Every structure is written in C-alpha cells, then in structure tokens.
Amino acid sequence: MNKIYNPERSEWAEILKRPTQTVxxxxxxxxxxxxxxxxxxxxxxxxxxxxxxxxxxxxxxxxxxxxxxxxxxxxxxxxxxxxxxxxxxxxxxxxxxxxxxxxxxxxxxxxxxxxxxxxxxxxxxxxxxxxxxxxxxxxxxxxxxxxxxxxxxxxxxxxxxxxxxxxxxxxxxxxxxxxxxxxxxxxxxxxxxxxxxxxxxxxxxxxxxxxxxxxxxxxxxxxxxxDMPAGPSELLVVADDAAQASFVASDLLSQAEHGVDSQVILVSTSKDLIDEVEKEVEVQMSTLSRKRIAEKAIDNSKLIYVKDDETALALIDEYGPEHFIVCTSNDDYYVDNIGNAGSVFIGNYTPESAGDYASGTNHTLPTNGYAKQYSGVNLDSFMKSMTFQKISETGIKNIGRAIELMAEAEGLDAHKNAVTLRLNALK
Amino acid sequence: MNKIYNPERSEWAEILKRPTQTVxxxxxxxxxxxxxxxxxxxxxxxxxxxxxxxxxxxxxxxxxxxxxxxxxxxxxxxxxxxxxxxxxxxxxxxxxxxxxxxxxxxxxxxxxxxxxxxxxxxxxxxxxxxxxxxxxxxxxxxxxxxxxxxxxxxxxxxxxxxxxxxxxxxxxxxxxxxxxxxxxxxxxxxxxxxxxxxxxxxxxxxxxxxxxxxxxxxxxxxxxxxDMPAGPSELLVVADDAAQASFVASDLLSQAEHGVDSQVILVSTSKDLIDEVEKEVEVQMSTLSRKRIAEKAIDNSKLIYVKDDETALALIDEYGPEHFIVCTSNDDYYVDNIGNAGSVFIGNYTPESAGDYASGTNHTLPTNGYAKQYSGVNLDSFMKSMTFQKISETGIKNIGRAIELMAEAEGLDAHKNAVTLRLNALK
CATH class of the missing domain: 3.40.50.1980 (Nitrogenase molybdenum iron protein domain)
Structure with missing residues (x-):
C-alpha cells in the first residue's frame, strides 16, 4: 500500500490518476x-x-x-x-x-x-x-x-x-x-x-x-x-479514529477483490488509523479465495493522510469516487458537502457490500470520475421525460408578440409567421 | 410534397426513414x-x-x-x-x-x-x-x-x-x-x-x-x-378536420426553414385536410426569406393519410418525433398514449414556435428517433442523482445474513467478510 502524507494540492491530480485503458x-x-x-x-x-x-x-x-x-x-x-x-x-x-x-x-x-x-x-x-x-x-x-x-x-x-x-x-x-x-x-x-x-x-x-x-x-x-460509460470499480474511504480499522480494511479488500485494476483509496486525518488499517489488510487478505487479485489491487492502493476535513473533502471531490464510505467523527460535514460521488455509505455498520446487494440503492454507479456528471442507475434511467404544452387563445395573445420578436431577431420568418397567422385570426 | 395513402405497416420503416449522415x-x-x-x-x-x-x-x-x-x-x-x-x-x-x-x-x-x-x-x-x-x-x-x-x-x-x-x-x-x-x-x-x-x-x-x-x-x-446525440430537426403533425389548414401549413414551414435536411411530416385521417394543407404551404412559402431552404425540405416532406387514429398513433410512435403537434378531434387519445416524442404541442393555438421560444418548455430535444430513449434537456440534465445509505446495528443484523449468502453465491469472499466482521462484533 502506498502511504502519502499531506500531498500538495498540485500533486492531487497525479496521485488520484486512474489507470487508462486503450481500446x-x-x-x-x-x-x-x-x-x-x-x-x-x-x-x-x-x-x-x-x-x-x-x-x-x-x-x-x-x-x-x-x-x-x-x-x-x-x-x-x-x-x-x-x-x-x-x-x-x-x-x-x-x-x-x-x-x-x-x-x-x-x-x-x-x-x-x-x-x-x-x-x-x-x-x-x-x-x-x-x-x-x-x-x-x-x-x-x-x-x-x-x-x-x-x-x-x-x-x-x-x-x-x-x-x-x-x-x-x-x-x-x-x-x-x-x-x-x-x-x-x-x-x-x-x-x-x-x-x-x-x-x-x-x-x-x-x-x-x-x-x-x-x-x-x-x-x-x-x-x-x-446506461453509462464503464471503468474499473473503485472505493474511497474517509475515516478517522471514529472508525473501526478492521471494518475499514474489510471494505478496502471487498473492493480490491473485484479486479487487479480496482481502485482502493483511504483518506484519513489520523496517522494511527492508517497504520492500523494497513496491518488489518495484511491479516484479512491471507484468508481470501481471491487473494491473488486483491493483492495486486492493494499494491496499487493509496493511504492518504491529510491535515483536516476540509482538505480531505476537496481532495475527494476532485476524485469523484464511485463508492464513498464516510466513517468519521464529522460524518455530516462530508455527507452534506460532497459534490461528486456515486453512492455514499455512512458509519461503521454500512459496508459497501450492503449497497452491492441489499440495502436498496443501486449498485450500477458512475466510476472513473464520471460521478462528476453522471447519475448512477435509478428509476429515471428506464424512462424519458417528455414535455407537453397547450396554449389557449388568451395564451397565444399573451406570449405571441414575444415569440414574433425573438423569431424575427433570429432571422426565422416562418417561425414568426406561425404565430402571426394565429394572432390575426383572433383579431 | 409526397402524399402517401394508407401505407402498409411493412412500409412504415421505409417511409419514416431519416436521412443518414456520414461523419x-x-x-x-x-x-x-x-x-x-x-x-x-x-x-x-x-x-x-x-x-x-x-x-x-x-x-x-x-x-x-x-x-x-x-x-x-x-x-x-x-x-x-x-x-x-x-x-x-x-x-x-x-x-x-x-x-x-x-x-x-x-x-x-x-x-x-x-x-x-x-x-x-x-x-x-x-x-x-x-x-x-x-x-x-x-x-x-x-x-x-x-x-x-x-x-x-x-x-x-x-x-x-x-x-x-x-x-x-x-x-x-x-x-x-x-x-x-x-x-x-x-x-x-x-x-x-x-x-x-x-x-x-x-x-x-x-x-x-x-x-x-x-x-x-x-x-x-x-x-x-x-446533452444528447444530434440530428436534423423534425416535426410531425397529426391533424384532422378539427385543425386549421393554414396553421398546420405554417407549422410545417417553420420546421422546413431550419435546414434542407429538416424532417416534415403530416399524418392525417382526413384527405381533405391533406389537400388543403398542401395548397396553403405553396401560398405561404412564397413569402419566406428562407424560401430556398424551406422548399428543399418541403420537397422531401410527407403527407400520410391513414384510416384511423389507432393507426396514426402506432405509426407516430414508431417514428418518435422530436416535435409533435396534435390538432384533432381526439387530442386526448394522442396525448395520453404517445410513448415516444420529445415535446408535444396541443391544439390550434399551440405552434411549435411557442416551445421554441417562450412557452417555458425546453427546445433542446431528442431528434432522429432518440425520443425513444432520451429526454429533452430539463432541470435534471444539469444535475446528477447520488444515493446515500446509513445502516444501524439493527439494520446490519436485519440484512447482513442475506448479503453474506448472496456474496458467497457470487464467489466474492471479501464482500461477505465485510459483513461477517460486523455481525461478529455485534454478537
């Protein structure tokens, strides 16, 4: 695991870089x-x-x-x-x-x-x-x-x-x-x-x-x-001394077993927690059936120490994690202010596995930074929104002149004419 | 304008074919x-x-x-x-x-x-x-x-x-x-x-x-x-004797002036209306500043007669128009049942121009048949939905076993372990 202490803001992009795939x-x-x-x-x-x-x-x-x-x-x-x-x-x-x-x-x-x-x-x-x-x-x-x-x-x-x-x-x-x-x-x-x-x-x-x-x-x-563009699955955990190190380690590993290219990141304001999680990961990994896969992903994982919650949030928002576990003494701050994340898991008893299977949220989520602009799959993913409008005689009298002026200014005569004909019919 | 009477269902796809662009x-x-x-x-x-x-x-x-x-x-x-x-x-x-x-x-x-x-x-x-x-x-x-x-x-x-x-x-x-x-x-x-x-x-x-x-x-x-994939703009009007032919013609022309590749279609259960609209288009076109453009689009336009509203609706739904004007004695039928359309304009006093400029609906709409699966631009286009979950000790006891079983059946040990550790801590 790669430990990084207090990275400079200018280094964030490099540290948070995801592997690119050529297709x-x-x-x-x-x-x-x-x-x-x-x-x-x-x-x-x-x-x-x-x-x-x-x-x-x-x-x-x-x-x-x-x-x-x-x-x-x-x-x-x-x-x-x-x-x-x-x-x-x-x-x-x-x-x-x-x-x-x-x-x-x-x-x-x-x-x-x-x-x-x-x-x-x-x-x-x-x-x-x-x-x-x-x-x-x-x-x-x-x-x-x-x-x-x-x-x-x-x-x-x-x-x-x-x-x-x-x-x-x-x-x-x-x-x-x-x-x-x-x-x-x-x-x-x-x-x-x-x-x-x-x-x-x-x-x-x-x-x-x-x-x-x-x-x-x-x-x-x-x-x-x-549904959305694809990429390797990823988990970012923000945790401090309020978190149980063995739980955090188990969550990092549950992400790591997905594939050798899985992204696993822990951000913490506690150096102690980082050290404890590192130890716990080693202990738990040895028993896994998909150990080989998890090991490679863990090798590339990052444990990032930052000095305060504000810095942590800014860094996490720049990354835009697919799965985001929050387990700190300041959970509300992260939950209220995170701008870019697929699905958020809050507290010691909310493992990512819960959302993967049974909590009720959807596990098809934007990865690869796409949480900045894509929603995870939700009910609307299976629908499209349509608009309808019905204008009465009064209505066209109210907005007709504005349409004529705008159509004229855009140089679209026929658009204007469609309104003029109607307004004339009502004179 | 191309008049088509009672096309066979097997011909619809060909009749409704949009021009393809090579890029x-x-x-x-x-x-x-x-x-x-x-x-x-x-x-x-x-x-x-x-x-x-x-x-x-x-x-x-x-x-x-x-x-x-x-x-x-x-x-x-x-x-x-x-x-x-x-x-x-x-x-x-x-x-x-x-x-x-x-x-x-x-x-x-x-x-x-x-x-x-x-x-x-x-x-x-x-x-x-x-x-x-x-x-x-x-x-x-x-x-x-x-x-x-x-x-x-x-x-x-x-x-x-x-x-x-x-x-x-x-x-x-x-x-x-x-x-x-x-x-x-x-x-x-x-x-x-x-x-x-x-x-x-x-x-x-x-x-x-x-x-x-x-x-x-x-x-x-x-x-x-x-926002969405692009394509030439298009308008489909369904109208019968309840419609004012001159209004319908003005709407077809407002679409036609957009570009020579604009798609303009009238579907009607009235042969009389089709003939009247055809005449009106000729009259109105002569005065337009963008006449050259409109003429070409109108040359490729289609006036389709069908025997009843059910057939009309099925044909329109297969096309999935970007703009859909409904002006018939049976408006509710179309409005309630249309499955694929970008924006719908209802009645004699609701020209497409209204939605283009000032009714309040958005004019950035799915064209090229994309109304089958894409929404027009709306508030959600500028947002993404995120999900959150918080599970209590009771909660993980309630769903933990189900997660363990499903993770095991999918062969994902570490996913299971993340729950097992937590359940054990609560014993």
Whole structure:
C-alpha cells in the first residue's frame, strides 16, 4: 500500500490518476462482429457463440422448463436472501417515482412534464466465475417499476450450453421478459440490430469486460443508448479514529477483490488509523479465495493522510469516487458537502457490500470520475421525460408578440409567421 | 410534397426513414484539432479561430464592457420579449426540482437519493446568420436553477471579432459565468481539456454543425458528457378536420426553414385536410426569406393519410418525433398514449414556435428517433442523482445474513467478510 502524507494540492491530480485503458486494438474486432450480426442475424450470433463460448446451441432462447429447473437448484436460503434484497431495491426505486409536473407559465399557457417508460431495454449479464445475479436485481427491478414493456436479458452460456441457475431464478423473479443465451460482443450487437430471435432494444444496461464495453460504445453509434460509460470499480474511504480499522480494511479488500485494476483509496486525518488499517489488510487478505487479485489491487492502493476535513473533502471531490464510505467523527460535514460521488455509505455498520446487494440503492454507479456528471442507475434511467404544452387563445395573445420578436431577431420568418397567422385570426 | 395513402405497416420503416449522415471523413480533422488544443491550449485555439473564423483576437474572453455595450444595442422591445421567455422557462424548470427521496427499506436501513448540480457545464452557441440567443435561455436558465457553479459559454466571433449583442445580452441575463469568443471544433476541444483561459467542463450542451456534432462525440471519449446525440430537426403533425389548414401549413414551414435536411411530416385521417394543407404551404412559402431552404425540405416532406387514429398513433410512435403537434378531434387519445416524442404541442393555438421560444418548455430535444430513449434537456440534465445509505446495528443484523449468502453465491469472499466482521462484533 502506498502511504502519502499531506500531498500538495498540485500533486492531487497525479496521485488520484486512474489507470487508462486503450481500446483501439479491439475496436476492429467489435466493428466486424457488429457488421456480421447486422447482416446475418442469428447465424452470426451462433458462429461467435461457438468461437467464444465453445458451444453450439439449438436455440438461444431460455425455455420455461429451464427456468423451472433452475428454481429447484437454488437453496431456499439463497432464494430468501434474493427476495429480501429485491424487496429493498423495489421499495427504494418505487419511491423515486415522480408525479407529472404541471405549470401555467403565463395565463393560458399550460406546460407539463411527464416521464414515460423506455419501451424496450436490454440487460447484459456477464458469465464466467462469478454469476452476477445481483446485477439483474439492480436493473430488472427498476425497469419493471418504470413500466418497460420488453426487458431482454442476454448472458453467455457455459460449455454445456447452460446458464447459472441463480441468474435464471433472479431474472424470472424480477420480471425479465425474455432471456437469451448469448454473450459478449455478439449479444450487444444482437440487441442493437435485432435478429430473428433477439429483439432490438432502445437502451442497453449492464457490466462486462473490455469487449462488451467497446461493443456498448459502438452501439451508441447505431442509435442505442447505454446506461453509462464503464471503468474499473473503485472505493474511497474517509475515516478517522471514529472508525473501526478492521471494518475499514474489510471494505478496502471487498473492493480490491473485484479486479487487479480496482481502485482502493483511504483518506484519513489520523496517522494511527492508517497504520492500523494497513496491518488489518495484511491479516484479512491471507484468508481470501481471491487473494491473488486483491493483492495486486492493494499494491496499487493509496493511504492518504491529510491535515483536516476540509482538505480531505476537496481532495475527494476532485476524485469523484464511485463508492464513498464516510466513517468519521464529522460524518455530516462530508455527507452534506460532497459534490461528486456515486453512492455514499455512512458509519461503521454500512459496508459497501450492503449497497452491492441489499440495502436498496443501486449498485450500477458512475466510476472513473464520471460521478462528476453522471447519475448512477435509478428509476429515471428506464424512462424519458417528455414535455407537453397547450396554449389557449388568451395564451397565444399573451406570449405571441414575444415569440414574433425573438423569431424575427433570429432571422426565422416562418417561425414568426406561425404565430402571426394565429394572432390575426383572433383579431 | 409526397402524399402517401394508407401505407402498409411493412412500409412504415421505409417511409419514416431519416436521412443518414456520414461523419467518417470529418473525424480525422476533429481528432487532429483535439490533439493540438490538448497540447497547445490557447495557441491552438487562436490558430483555428484564425483559420475558420478569419479573425485574430487579442483575447477570447468577453469583457464586461462588451456586455454593457451589447445591452445598448438591443431594442427595449426585444429585451422585454427575452425577459418574458426567460420568466416562463424559469417557472417551468423551477417546478422540476425534486425533493430528496428517503426510505427506510428495512428497519435500520435508511436510503436516500439526492440530486446535486454538475459543478461545471459548457454551452456551445453557433454563430452564423441566425444568432441563437433563445438556446442560451434554454440552457443557462436551468443550469442556474440547478446550481451549477461554472457556466461557460463558447460562441464564434464574427470577422470583426465581435459576438452578436443578443447573444451577449441573453448570456448575461441568464447567468452565464464566462463567455468566450471561440467557435467550432476548437471550442468543444477547449471545454473538454481546458486551456489557459477556457475552463474544463464536465458536460457540454448545445447545437452545432456537423463538425461540432462530431467534436461533441469525441469529447465523450475524453470523459466529458454531452446533452444528447444530434440530428436534423423534425416535426410531425397529426391533424384532422378539427385543425386549421393554414396553421398546420405554417407549422410545417417553420420546421422546413431550419435546414434542407429538416424532417416534415403530416399524418392525417382526413384527405381533405391533406389537400388543403398542401395548397396553403405553396401560398405561404412564397413569402419566406428562407424560401430556398424551406422548399428543399418541403420537397422531401410527407403527407400520410391513414384510416384511423389507432393507426396514426402506432405509426407516430414508431417514428418518435422530436416535435409533435396534435390538432384533432381526439387530442386526448394522442396525448395520453404517445410513448415516444420529445415535446408535444396541443391544439390550434399551440405552434411549435411557442416551445421554441417562450412557452417555458425546453427546445433542446431528442431528434432522429432518440425520443425513444432520451429526454429533452430539463432541470435534471444539469444535475446528477447520488444515493446515500446509513445502516444501524439493527439494520446490519436485519440484512447482513442475506448479503453474506448472496456474496458467497457470487464467489466474492471479501464482500461477505465485510459483513461477517460486523455481525461478529455485534454478537
């Protein structure tokens, strides 16, 4: 771990620098596969499933029988845990519903804003060692509350052509309408263009490796929206002597086990806490199954000592962490004033794991500094806001002259004329 | 104008096809200029201002004196018109403020969502013949309500190194914090990387030509967000015998005068209305100053007859118009059921011009079918939502076991351990 004491403001940018990824070399591959899926549909999808997933499937659509079988394979205990998490996620995202906003901006000029669901959304869930069924809860639950009609899920099959039962169980539970055993670039391409079996969607959500990330970027060039730009996951903890060092260490490690490129930062006004956390990390790391991964991330982690809370806050705001744990004697100061963070975890008993799974907040969050301008996934991510206006005869009399003058000043005659005709009709 | 009667559903996609733009050839230019601005800052900006705007400036920052001079150059009448519009825009966007959403998802688990402003935003306003001061109202007004600290505006200078006074007046009125005489690709690059004088921003808003559009796309690869993907402006009117043909014609023309690539569509269940509108368009067009532009757009426009409102709605929803005028004997049906549209204008006295300038709704809207998944600019466009959670000892006891089970099932030991440590401490 790298300890840094009282860094100069001019050094912050360098200290907080995130590793950059180059994607140019895989763009060509992604572009080729997109072209092929667009032209050949399911045939191309089958070809790349065979190449990348080493399996040939009769059909990519998951059947009801497969879903029923999956239900049998999961322990009652895990099912109940998933249901508890879903309940909390549902409560938090349902509370985010907004009423129609209606205003008479001038007498006779009624304006309103309403949110309506994005009709078709696609969720991508990676395969591999860790079946991320929790991400299905985070995406399908709000999609359902929003009222999306079609909620398509793509996830790669294993070598036997199967999908992890926890994924199928959670997908069914949270209202996914169609599940396909399609992974990687070909999945993103299929949802972008539509194939004979996979529907085209308007917005694609979900995590993935570098190939999926580049594929999602390319999808945006073909008229599809995506949840947000991707980057390695990250955690910044601000803690002082009010924090339990072993808890802080466990949180840093839970971030570190995600990947060797995970970002792990502790900012503290206490040198003692920094030393204690460092020791605790060593102790706890030895027992982890993903020790190798965690070790590398911890090697690159930073323990930063600063002299006061003001300096800490300014530094943290410049970083804009995805996950931000606050455990200090001055929590309110950080919570009230932080300008850039994805999700904030407050106090000794609020580990990041809670938000990852079950507190109710969404775990799809802006990383890589994107907390400065992007929201984490929330109910609105599955809707778009539309505006409406209805102007009466009185209304157009009230604002018509202003429109004429402004249109004229912008040199747009026909815009002006559309008002003049109406005003004349009312004379 | 192209009249189409009762098109088959299978033909809709072809009929509603928008012109595609190719941007590959200008990507190289944009990439080069970005590189140069990143490396050389203001020097590069000055170079391209000289090349593209034919002017060499001592300083790009607009001074207070210039703003004061601009105030003198505008008529009181126009100032009052701009103020009226600003008032309406302010009322509508202020009403969009949302309270913090707070929920105890489980006893002891408090979650809340708050929106906080994007601290630094950049607005781009094109120069040229039409000074789009109305767009400044649409962008700076909500940015101010949101609480953005830095609101930077870039707009190109004319050959004398000046900026249109209506632009300066409106920028000052609506709370822009810094104005720079920088246009085109170099403006977007300057706001993306920051230069010695132009601040780096987190999100860029505003219209522009193809070069600006590509530059905004490239900005997103450098960590900057943009308002939305661009495309030619478009209007779809649904009208029947309840509509005044001359009004409908004037609305179609106000769209047509934007550019030769503007999309203009009338859908109607009345063949009579279609014929009348066609005649009216010819009459009104002859008097327009931008007749040449309007004529070309009108040549490509479509008048589509369909047999009933249900068919009309389905066709319109598939198109997803940026601007959608509803003027029928069945308005509520369309208003209640339209799923995809940017902004909706209802009735004979609600021309699109009203929303373009002064009703209060925002005129920065998703075009090119993006109404299916993107919102128009609104208050939230200048904010990001953050989530918070605070879990008590009781709370972690209530949800801790579920987290442990789910983390274990996903193979993430350290995530589980962060909870186990806390549960053990409470035993």
């Amino acid at each position: 140019d070399d895989i763009e060509a591959t992604v572009t080729d596969i997109f072209k092929e899926v667009k032209e050949k549909g399911d045939t191309a999808v089958a070809k790349y499933t065979s190449i990348f997933d080493n399996v040939t499937l009769e059909s990519t659509a998951v059947t009801d029988t497969e879903i029923e079988e999956a239900q049998e394979l999961i322990s009652t205990e895990l099912k109940e845990a998933i249901q508890l998490a879903k309940g909390n996620i549902e409560r938090f995202h349902t509370a985010q519903k907004t009423e129609r906003v209606a205003v008479s901006t001038t007498e006779g000029v009624d304006c309103w804003q309403e949110k309506r669901p994005i009709q078709k959304v696609g969720l991508y869930i990676p395969g591999g060692t860790a079946p991320l069924f929790s991400t299905i809860l985070m995406l399908a639950t709000p999609a359902n509350i929003a009222g999306c009609k079609e909620i398509v899920l793509c996830t790669p099959p294993d070598k036997d052509g199967k999908v992890n039962p926890a994924i199928l169980y959670t997908a069914k539970l949270s209202g996914v309408t169609k599940i396909f055993k399609v992974g990687g670039i070909q999945a993103i391409a299929a949802m972008t263009f539509g194939t004979e079996t996979v529907p085209q969607v308007y917005k694609i959500f979900g995590p993935g490796n570098q190939f999926v990330t580049v594929a999602k970027q390319l999808a945006t060039k073909h008229g599809v929206a995506i | 590959d050839d200008i990507e190289a230019t944009v990439t080069d200029i970005f590189k140069e601005v990143k490396e050389k800052g203001d020097t590069a900006v000055a170079k391209y201002t000289s090349i593209f705007d034919n002017v060499t400036l001592e300083s790009t920052a607009v001074t207070d004196t210039e703003i004061e001079e601009a105030q003198e150059l505008i008529s009181t009448e126009l100032k009052e018109a701009i103020q009226l519009a600003k008032g309406n825009i302010e009322r509508f966007h202020t009403a969009q403020k949302t309270e913090r959403v707070a929920v105890s998802t489980t006893e002891g688990v408090d979650c809340w969502q708050e929106k906080r402003p994007i601290q630094k935003v950049g607005l781009y306003i094109p120069g040229g013949t039409a000074p789009l001061f109305s767009t400044i109202l649409m962008l700076a007004t909500p940015a101010n309500i949101a609480g953005c600290k830095e609101i930077v505006l870039c707009t190109p200078p004319d050959k004398d190194g000046k900026v249109n006074p209506a632009i300066l007046y409106t920028a000052k009125l609506s709370g822009v914090t810094k104005i720079f005489k920088v246009g085109g690709i170099q403006a977007i690059a300057a706001m993306t990387f920051g230069t010695e004088t132009v601040p780096q921003v987190y999100k860029i808003f505003g219209p522009g030509n193809q070069f600006v559009t590509v530059a905004k796309q490239l900005a997103t690869k450098h960590g900057v967000a943009i």
